[in-house]
Amino acid sequence: MSGRAAAPARAWIRLPSGRRLDLLAPTPLDWTDEDLAIGLSRTFRWGGHSIWPGAPLSVAQHSLAVMALRRRARPAPGPGELLRELLHDAEEGLVNFDCISPLKPFLGPGFLALQDRLAAVVAQRYGLRAWEVEAHKRHKRLDVAMAAAEAVHVAGWSRAEVRDTLGIRAAVMEADPLVAEHGGTPWQPWPPEQAAARFLAALRRLLPPEAGALSRPAGPTTNPA
Template identity: 70%
Template sequence: TGLARTFRWGGHSIWPDAPLSVAQHALFVLALAEQAPGKPLDPARRLRELLHDADEGLVNFDCISPLKPFLGPGFAALQARLTAVIAIRYRLPPWTDAEKRAHKRRDVIAAASEAVHVAGWSTAEVREALGIRAPILEEDPLAALHGEEPWRPWPPERAAARFLLKLRALGA
């Protein structure tokens, strides 16, 4: 999968030769959704969580949020079109406002946690430079699920295999 070879944080990582893939990030966000209190998400909504950044795999580029406005309306239109195509291909339900807010919160918690544990930012830098106020998790939700060293990015082959396994398990 292209998401396993598309890297977060511009490929920067405190782990030698181990950048964090968008595929691993997607599984992280899905794990947060699956662990959230309340009514469990149905398979279609879990699939939507898993594929929330799938457009990035099609262009092999994970653009950090502060950069997006500088790329202009053409880039925004491309992202919107790719997202729409993915939604059609996988028959994803549209987000309700409440679902989108909950997803965005999980995505930002993941970003804050990745910034510290993978990209090497300090908590102060996450708060001040990135403007992220979300909690920074100490416990990696994927480590226990997969028996991995907490926060260590997976090799692309492992990230792809785990992503595709989850994709198939959700009926895609």
């Protein structure tokens, strides 16, 4: 035995900006807004499967769709609630993995703790309030409704399968909530570059000035060697 202390656990990733993030010990200044947008645009829902040619559906596009549904719902949301909707899956863009829900229990408590840790630094970074009970219920209804629609229009499940196989009870909406603002073919997944640009634009519109100053620090890296 050498007597040397074991090195601390770490899981570094290099981000597009050149910054690096230790997934096991993240801080709120470890990524840029662009890093987050790119990460979410390259993280795919439904296990990366799609009936559309080209790119699968990104978490960035899904997040914008859920936010669009909330914008139309009542009571009318303020910018802070819309920002919380936009960033409800933001930690997935940092770890670059959207695990389908039935699989999560098999990944164990360590993975759930990792998700919670990343979600906490996202909330700190962008000044997100904890979900109030009724607000979270509204969010879950919209998120599940979006999942039901994606299952049919993107992943190729039948409506009966959505109900009987996937266990999703929400009605399958026909109208793509993103078409009114962005145009294009309903339900078609966007290319990652387009999804990233649209997510980033929405994020910057919603950020309060103090969060904007925090979210775009000047230096190329923040983690020590």
